[in-house]
Amino acid sequence: MSRTLETLAAWLLGLLWIAPLAYALWAAVHPSMYATRFDLLAPLTFDNFTAAWAAAPFGRYFLNTFLLVTSVLAAQLVLCTLAGFAFARAKFPGSGLLFGLVLLQLMILPDVLLVENYRTMRALGLVDTILAIGLPYMASAFGIFLLRQTFKQVPKELDDAARVEGCGTFRILMRVYVPLARPTYLAYGLTSVSFHWNNFLWPLVITNTVETRPLTVGLSVFASTDQGIDWSIISAATLMTSAPLLLGFLLFQRQFVQSFMRAGIR
Template identity: 55%
Template sequence: MPHLKRFASRGLLFLFAALWSVPLLWLTATAFRPKALALSASFSLDLTLQHFAAVWAAAPFGQYYINTILIVVSVLAFQMVSVTMAAFAFARLRFYGKSLVFLLFLAQIMVPADVLIFPNYTVLKELSLLDTKLGVMLPYFASAFGIFLLRQTFLTIPSELDEAATMEGYSRWNVLWKIYFPLARPAYLAFGLVSVSYQWNNYLWPLIVTNSVENRPLTVGLAIFALSFETGAQWSEVSAATLLVVTPLLAVFLLFQRQFMNSFIQSGIK
């Protein structure tokens, strides 16, 4: 009986995985097949790279890649510093109103990002940061989710390590970066995965605040390309462009799948 339940659960997992992979397989097949066979149900081994060449020549995807990588890396770097310092303060420091301030941070997790679009846009307009990479990145330099995740991780680290490090002459800054940071690597990896995937796929906010090619990320560039007059219903080119956007994240996940899963498990994310 237990073997039957295990077999049934695995069968359901494989079924859901197969259903999830259907759009990706269709996208890949359409991107590599000749245009005449793009929507054909017949099987064929005819493959071509012409769609990718046409897409790369028709839109500045090279610039979009540079913009996206710069935004993703910069946001992650700022978040790592800000959430680390805030989480350490909530976990180990004592100050007036700490519980109330932490509750306010937790409340931000329940507020959808789309609700803050108008006030953020107004602030950027006052600062003359519209249509800039900094304007795209600025609302994400801090993360309530990251602060909560790292605070919970820091609380599991024995406080005796702080006392021992202080007796050795370590400052709080050294304690943070030489003890807490290495011990919380699984949590950092889990948060890094969430941050990178979110910023790479972020669409609505960059669409609103960017107007130039020099500042558009891949998601906005792909949408503009897909809706352009030149492409229209040419599914081969649209599929090739979409594959160019999603391939980096898929490659990273496939290369570091085991590390990602272990980091989520060790960080307490179920």
């Protein structure tokens, strides 16, 4: 009975998740008049994708988003690896207090710091740049916490063995800890890319021109037309925006789930 209830709950959650996607797919491949009503005889069309691509500079939006997620992830991996290793293995005064501040940051929503982050970016002269979108996120408290917990599970005997072979601290980190934490890196990388690919509010506030806007902000042009919202075109645009993430998850879903399981926090 317990297994049956779990299966039914999983199916229910799956249907709730896929319902908006199914509607977007239906509206995107049918004329506008069928966007809000179901008809098995409705004609199929792919003109909505062509119209959506022509209505906004999606090529530029894709490039901006790609530069954003890759630069932020690269910075996060470097900074979180060094910080996580320091909290896991280094002994220095105030380490417990500093790690407590990192955990405290996890409790603060990014939207709370919206105004202060904007003032900081303006003082640095970075308003309306891709760097300004990603800079507040390049030191991730979640990434530091996740890698710290992963590094603490590595036996210290491996450190001693590596030092006997003549390895220094940095070489031990790169040759021992980083390879053993690959599942954690994959899980965190997918999470980070997904978050910054879908982030909307902060990029909307900090960018003003097409040259710096990511995909999520670019989609807003479809909701500000004088003729009203064309659900077929906006559904096509949404599918184009979401397609890379959906395809990536479908291709790597097993590795994604297994990475979180192997990176179990103790």
